[in-house]
Amino acid sequence: MNxxxxxxxxxxxxxxxSSLLTIIAVITLYCFFDWRIASAxxxxxxxxxxxxxxxxxxxxxTEKVTCDERDILINRTAALGGFxxxxxxxxxxxxxxIFLFKSEVLRKLGLPMLICGGxxxxxxxxxxxxxxxxxxxxxxx
Amino acid sequence: MAGAVEMSxxxxxxxxxxxxxENNQMxxxxxxxxxxxxxxxxxxxxxGQYSPSLELAIKISKAFGKKVDDxxxxxx
Numbered sequence: 001m002n003x004x005x006x007x008x009x010x011x012x013x014x015x016x017x018s019s020l021l022t023i024i025a026v027i028t029l030y031c032f033f034d035w036r037i038a039s040a041x042x043x044x045x046x047x048x049x050x051x052x053x054x055x056x057x058x059x060x061x062t063e064k065v066t067c068d069e070r071d072i073l074i075n076r077t078a079a080l081g082g083f084x085x086x087x088x089x090x091x092x093x094x095x096x097x098i099f100l101f102k103s104e105v106l107r108k109l110g111l112p113m114l115i116c117g118g119x120x121x122x123x124x125x126x127x128x129x130x131x132x133x134x135x136x137x138x139x140x141x
Numbered sequence: 142m143a144g145a146v147e148m149s150x151x152x153x154x155x156x157x158x159x160x161x162x163e164n165n166q167m168x169x170x171x172x173x174x175x176x177x178x179x180x181x182x183x184x185x186x187x188x189g190q191y192s193p194s195l196e197l198a199i200k201i202s203k204a205f206g207k208k209v210d211d212x213x214x215x216x217x
Contacts, residue, residue, distance in 0.1 A: 002181060068178040069194055070185065134181075135190070 004071060005134055007054045008127040015123045018047035074133045082126035086118040152216045157187045160205045175204035
C-alpha cells in the first residue's frame with residue numbers, strides 16, 4: 001500500500017465515520033427534542049477536519065521514486081471523478097432542496113448543506129476511486 | 142480489480158518477467174529504480190493491468206538493453 005492509498009483509506013474512514021456519527025446524532029436528538037437541539041449533532045462534522053492532517057500523518061517515504069506517471073494518472077482520474085460527483089450533487093440537491101424543505105430551513109441550512117455535501121462527496125469519491133484504481137494489493141506488492 | 146487506468150482489455154503484452162530473469166534475475170525493485178518508477182507500477186505492467194507511456198516503455202526497454210518492440214508487443 002503506497003502513501004496515496006493510505007491517505008485515501010484514512011480520509012474514507014474519517015469522512016465516512018464522521019458523517020455516520022452526524023446522521024445518527026441528528027436523528028437521535030430529533031426523535032427526543034426539536035430541530036434546534038438536534039442541529040447540535042452537526043457538530044460531529046468537525047471531525048472531518050482531521051482528514052486535512054493526512055499528508056502530515058503519512059509522510060513521504062525514503063524511496064527513490066515516491067510518485068510516478070501511474071500515480072499521477074490515478075490521482076487525476078480520482079479528482080475528476082470527485083468533482084463530477086460534486087457537480088451532480090450540486091445540480092440535484094440544489095433543485096431537490098426547494099421541494100424537500102420548508103423555506104425557513106432552506107434559508108438557514110440550504111447553502112451550508114449544499115457546500116458541505118459537495119465537499120464531502122469530493123473527498124469520499126476521490127478516496128474510493130483511488131482505492132478502486134489501485135485495486136487489491138497482490139501478494140507480491 | 143480493473144480500474145479506469147487499468148483498461149479492461151489491454152492488448153499490449155510484455156515480456157518483463159522473462160527479461161528480468163534473463164538479466165541475472167533482476168528484481169522488480171531494481172527494474173523500478175532503473176526505469177524511475179515505483180515497484181507497484183512495474184507489478185501492474187508485468188501483470189498486464191497497466192499500459193506504460195511511450196517514455197516509460199523506452200526506459201524499461203533500455204534497462205534490459207533491448208528495443209521497445211522486443212519487450213512490448215501489440216496484439217491485434
